[in-house]
Amino acid sequence: MADVSLVFGRSSGGVTARAGLIGAAVIAVAAVALFVGARFGLMLAIGLGFGVALEGLGFGFAGPWRAMILRREPAGILAQLLAIALVACVAIPLLAAHPDELIGAQAPIGWAMVGGAFVFGAAMQVVLGCGSGTLVNAGSGNPVGLLALPFFAIGSFAGAYHLIWWTGLGALPILALRGTVGLMITLLALALTAMLFWRLGKPGSRRVPARYLLAAAALAGLAVANLVVAGQPWGVVYGLGVWAAKGAVALGADLSGSAFWAAPASVERLNASILTDYTSLTDIGLLAGAFGVAAWRRGGLAQPLQSYPARAWVAAVVAGLLLGYSSRLAFGCNVGAFFSGIATGSLHGWVWFVAAFAGAFVGIRIRPLLGLEVRR
Template identity: 55%
Template sequence: MRARRLGLVLLGLASVGAVALAAGPRAGLLVAIGIGFGLVLEGLRFGFAGPWRLMIAERDARGLIAQFLAIGLTAAVAFPLLAANPVELSPAHAPIGLGMLIGAFIFGAAMQVVMGCGSGTLVNAGSGNLVGLVALAGFVTGAFLGTLNAGFWGALPGLPMASAQSLAGSTGGLLLTLAGLGVLAGGFALRAAPGKRLPPARLIWAAVLLAALAVGNLVVSGQAWGIVYGLGLWGAKIATALGADLSATAYWAEPSNVTRLSQSILTDVTSLTDIGLILGAFLVMRGRKAPGAPVAPLAARGWLLVLIAGVVLGYSSRMALGCNVGAFFSGISTGSLHGWAWFVAAFAGSALGLKLRPFVLIPAARPQGAPA
C-alpha cells in the first residue's frame, strides 16, 4: 500500500513537472492547483450537487453551508487582491440575463440527473465513476455546442453588468457579499433538520483548502477558477479535427478564442486545472485501500440518457455563463451579482432534476436467479 501511494505521489509530481517543462512554470503550477482541487473534492468528499440534493430531499444543510464558507473565505482574500491589482487580476463578472437564468435552471436540473456538476463530473470521471465518464463526454460536446449559440442566449433581455464592487466599492462589496452568504447560511440552517446544520470538521477543512486553492488559482492565472471554458475548447478542437470550420462562428472567430483554438491546450488556464482535477481524483481513488464499489450498471437506454443529460449539462453551462464553479463559486467570491442569480435559478432546477433522476438512471435488468 505504501509503495503504491509513493508511486501515486511520484505520478502527480511527474505530471506537474512534465507540464511545466512543456508549457512553462505557470502551466505546471495550474496543474498542481487542479490536482489540489481534485484531492480536496474527492478526498474530503466535498461536492456541490450532492449537498444540494441533501438539502432538498433530507433538509441537511451541512454541505451547503460549507460551500458558503468556502466562497466567503475566498471572497475575503479575493476582493482586496482584485482591488489592489486591477490590471493583473480579473474577476468572474457577468451580467444577469434571461438566457443566463434559463441556463442555470437547466444546469441545476441536469447536474442532479447525472449526479455531478462542473467540477463533480470531472471528479467522478477521474475517480472511476462510469456515469461521470459518460456525462463528461456529453459535457464536452454540450459545452462546445453551447458556444455556437452563445450570441443568441446572450442577446435575450437582461440587466446591465453589475457587481458588489460597483454597488458598494471593494470593502463595502465584500461586506455585502459576506452578509449575503451569512443570511443564506442562516436561512438554510433554520430550514434544516435538527443535527444537520453545522458542517463537520471534514467539510470545514475542505472549505478552507478549497478557498486557499481558489485564491492560488487567481494569483497564478490572473483569473478566477473556472471549468466550462476548457471543456468547450476540447470539444472545439475535436470538432476541428473532424473537419469543422469554426472560423465562421461568432464565438470562435473572436480573437482571444482564435488564439486558444490554434494554440496548445496547455496554454489554456481552465484546461490545466480541469486536467489536474481529473488526475487529483484518480490519485485519491487509487490511494485508498479499496477503490470503492463501481456504479450500478444501467440499462442501455439509461446510458444514452446519461450521455444526453451530459450534453444538456454542458450546453446549459454556456447559456448560464458558467457552472457551479465559474458562476456560483467564483462569481460570488469575486463580486459578480450573476453568481447569486445563478444560485437561485440552479437550486430551483435541482429540485426538478431530482424528480427526473429515476427516469434517466434506469438500472439494468437483473439476470434471472441473481440475488436481489
C-alpha cells in the first residue's frame, strides 16, 4: 500500500490551514447540495475526489505515455488499463440493464475524430497535460497549465462550434460493445493491450508501484460513481467548452450560426448555471482538489516561473487551443474518449487511443524545440 505521508507530504505544522482546506471543501459540497441539489453536491464531491487522487498520487495520462515512449516504462499505462477494466466490469452491465437512465461515452469513428485524436496526442505532450492533466496542473499552480487552461476552454468552444461541419467529412455509425459479450471482448482487448505494453517495456521497469494501483482503484470507483450519479460517464472537455461559450454569450456573441451551440440542449445548458452541469462540476472539483493537495503540502503551490523562452509561452497558448479544438473533433480527451469510451464499450475509444498515442510521439519530439524541456 502506498505510504500516504509520501504521497501528500510529510511536512509538519499548518494544522489550522489544512483543517481550513477540509472545511472549505465540505462547506462547498454542502452549499451546492443545499442550494442546487443533492445530486449536484455529490458531483462536486466526486470531482474533488478526482483532483485529490490524480494530484495526490502523482497519476495522470500524459506522463505515463511519455515514460513508455521515451524510457519503455509501462507501469503508468498498465495502471490506466487496469482502471478502465475495473470501470468496464460495472459500467457495461449497468448500461445494458438501464438503457433509458444511463448513457455511455459512445461516438462515431470518422476522419475528423481520428485526426483530432492525433493532434490532441501531440499537443498534450507539448504541455504535459491532457484534459484532466491540464486542470490538475493549473490547480496545483503549474504555470504552463495555468496559461494553457483558458485557451483549452476557448479551443473546446470553437471545436464544438465547427463540429457538425467536421463530422460531415465522413463517419461510421456509432459502434459499441454491449452486454456480457461486449464486456468479455473489452476485457480481453484490455488484457492483450496490457500484455503488449508489458512485453515492450524495459525489463526491471514493468512492476506497477502501489500508488499507481491505488490511483487506478480510486479513479475506477469515482468513475463508476460519476456514471451512477450523473447518468453519464466521466468527461472533461464539454464542461470547459461551456465555460467559454458562456463567456462568449456574456460578451454579446451570437451562437445561432453553430448547429452545436444552437441546438436546444446546448441553449438550455448555456442558460443554466454551471452548477447544474455535471461535467462543469467535476472540472471545478478537479481544479479545487489539485489545489487542495498542493496547498496541503505546504509550498506545493509555490512553483516559480521557469526561465522559458518566449516561444515556449506561445507554444503553451497554441497547444492549449489545439487541445480544446482537437478534443471536440475527437469526441473527448484521454478521459472522455479513451478512459470512459473504452470503459463503456465504445469502439471509438480504441481508435482514439491508437491515433492519440501516435500523435504523442510527435509531441514528445517537438517539445524540446519549443523550449519547454527543463534540463535537470
